[in-house]
Amino acid sequence: MRNIASLMFTGGLVFLLLVIGAQLAFGHPGMQVGAEYLRVAGPELGAANLVTAILAGYRGFDTLGELSILFAAATAASLVLGHRRSDARRDPTGGLILRAGVELLFPLLVVVGVFVVLHGHLTPGGGFQGGVVLAAAFFLVMLVDPARGLNHALIGWIEGLAGAAYILIGIWALVAKGDFLAVMLPTGVMGNILSAGTLPLLSVSIGLKVGSELAGLMANLSDAEARDQ
Amino acid sequence: MIEFSPMISVEGVIYAGAIGLVAIGALGLVLCSHLFRMLLALEIAESGANLLLVLTGFRGDSVAPIIGYGPAGAPMVDPLPQVLVLTAIVIGVGVQAMAASMLIRIYRTYGTLEMAELRRRMELDTAAAAGIPAPTSAQAPAGGRPLPPVPAFRPTHAARVRES
Numbered sequence: 111m112r113n114i115a116s117l118m119f120t121g122g123l124v125f126l127l128l129v130i131g132a133q134l135a136f137g138h139p140g141m142q143v144g145a146e147y148l149r150v151a152g153p154e155l156g157a158a159n160l161v162t163a164i165l166a167g168y169r170g171f172d173t174l175g176e177l178s179i180l181f182a183a184a185t186a187a188s189l190v191l192g193h194r195r196s197d198a199r200r201d202p203t204g205g206l207i208l209r210a211g212v213e214l215l216f217p218l219l220v221v222v223g224v225f226v227v228l229h230g231h232l233t234p235g236g237g238f239q240g241g242v243v244l245a246a247a248f249f250l251v252m253l254v255d256p257a258r259g260l261n262h263a264l265i266g267w268i269e270g271l272a273g274a275a276y277i278l279i280g281i282w283a284l285v286a287k288g289d290f291l292a293v294m295l296p297t298g299v300m301g302n303i304l305s306a307g308t309l310p311l312l313s314v315s316i317g318l319k320v321g322s323e324l325a326g327l328m329a330n331l332s333d334a335e336a337r338d339q
Numbered sequence: 340m341i342e343f344s345p346m347i348s349v350e351g352v353i354y355a356g357a358i359g360l361v362a363i364g365a366l367g368l369v370l371c372s373h374l375f376r377m378l379l380a381l382e383i384a385e386s387g388a389n390l391l392l393v394l395t396g397f398r399g400d401s402v403a404p405i406i407g408y409g410p411a412g413a414p415m416v417d418p419l420p421q422v423l424v425l426t427a428i429v430i431g432v433g434v435q436a437m438a439a440s441m442l443i444r445i446y447r448t449y450g451t452l453e454m455a456e457l458r459r460r461m462e463l464d465t466a467a468a469a470g471i472p473a474p475t476s477a478q479a480p481a482g483g484r485p486l487p488p489v490p491a492f493r494p495t496h497a498a499r500v501r502e503s
Contacts, residue, residue, distance in 0.1 A: 116369035120362050127358045127391070137350065137399040144396060144417035152406050160404040160418045161425070169422060176426050183433030187440040234405065238425060300406065320429075327436050334443045 156297030157231040157306035165236060166312040170280065170291035177273060177319055184327045191334050201332075204254040212250045219247035227317035231306040237316025244317065245324035252332055260329040265322045272318035279308055279315070354394055360387025374445065374452040378438050385431050389424045396420035 147164055157163040165173055204212075226233075227240030252260065280291040287294065291312075298305035364384020371377050396417030402409030404418035446452055449460045466473040 113370065116366060119369065120366045123365055124358055124362045127361065131354060131358070134395070136354070136394075137397055141396075141417055141419065144419040147418055148404065148415050158406045158408075160406065160415070161421050164418055164422045165425060172426065176429050179430055180433050183437050187436045190437070190440045190444050192444075234403065238429060324432070331436070331439060331443070334440070334447075 152300070154297075155293055155306055155309065156300050157309050158300055159231055159233060159236070161234075162230045162236040162309065162313065163306070166291075166309050166316070167293050170312065173316065174276065174280070174291070177276070177316065180320065180323055181269075181273070184323050184330075187327060188330045191330055194333050201256045203256065209254050212254045215250060216247050219243055219250070223247060223317075223321070227314055228303065228310065230313035230317075231309045232303070237313040238320050240313075241317040241320030242324060244321035245328065248321075248325040249328045249332075252329060256332060260325065262326065262329070265326045265329075269319055269322040269326070272315045272322065275315040276312060276319065279311060283308070350394070350397060350399075353390070357387045357390035357394060360384065360390065363387075372454045374442055374454065374457070378435070378442065381438075382431075382435065385427075389427055389431075392420050392424050392427065 147168065148160065151157070151160050151163045151167070155163045155167045157167065203209075223240045223244035223246075225240070226235035226243060227237055230236030230240065248260065252258070279294075283292040283294050284290045293307040293309060295307040297307050300306075303310070361384050364380045364382075364387060367380025367383065368377055371380060396419065398414055398416050401414040401416050404415040404421070442452060445457070449457055449464075451457050451460065463473050
């Protein structure tokens with residue numbers, strides 16, 4: 111009975127989505143905002159990657175809210191997991207294949223992460239994506255050697271300083287231009303790494319914040335005590 | 340007027356796949372009785388919803404919204420849904436982390452993530468903490484009635500005649 115009811119519910123959901131999809135003009139988005147961004151963002155901000163330009167340039171305040179949501183989630187997760195006792199059992203260290211693979215992958219992942227963060231205004235990517243790649247690199251190291259752990263104080267400092275840098279850039283723009291997080295500095299030549307004003311700086315601070323946040327989060331999750339037998 | 344034109348194009352297949360992901364996720368959320376599987380189903384539904392959102396910005400014969408990518412003057416897809424989905428993914432990561440840490444906590448306390456078993460152990464725990472007798476199954480009869488109920492004794496006509 112329950113199965114039939116859930117199947118009917120899912121069928122109704124699919125039908126609803128299909129009806130909505132059939133009514134939309136698929137392939138012809140009617141949104142004016144997106145078209146306006148496409149027209150204006152390039153000349154105004156000098157960033158080649160328009161997604162990053164919108165994320166940090168026009169919707170920077172949203173991004174600040176997003177960062178605080180991530181921070182709140184990480185804080186709540188570590189609060190729920192609680193403190194680890196010093197004599198709790200740990201997972202065993204990784205085997206030979208995992209160790210060799212991580213030794214190979216770690217430098218590559220760090221380089222790719224830094225590249226994606228620094229070129230966020232030029233190529234696909236940006237602070238969030240690069241930050242996640244960086245966090246993955248450090249998480250691999252934690253998988254290999256769970257006993258090593260992570261320097262939580264250092265991570266906390268990086269995270270706090272990156273968040274403060276983001277807000278300080280915003281306040282600087284507020285004082286100089288009258289708009290919070292308005293893009294400062296000359297836009298430069300599009301395609302150069304030093305272009306698009308403060309967008310690269312914002313991208314770097316987002317990348318550091320997200321990377322340290324996620325690395326700390328995963329360290330907390332993998333640090334969770336095994337169940338007492 | 341609604342008409343379902345057969346969409347046998349790459350975009351149509353991806354669109355149908357996104358709706359399918361949402362359906363699989365919803366079905367898994369309802370049918371699974373294991374908390375971790377429910378979390379996985381939630382993730383699947385979330386990726387389907389994200390894919391649907393990105394697809395609303397799709398424009399035929401256009402390139403990624405990066406200046407200098409693709410032929411000059413080519414139309415670009417709508418960048419706004421992509422930015423919004425980036426936000427949604429990050430919030431999804433927060434939800435996942437929160438849910439995973441709660442699951443770890445539940446497993447550490449009760450030793451199971453199976454819903455029925457978890458509920459039974461939690462009820463036992465609550466009863467022990469409150470100092471009341473542990474609740475038995477909901478199907479058990481109330482009071483001290485015998486189980487199964489004995490059918491009422493109805494003497495046959497011949498037996499009654501013999502007695503009198």
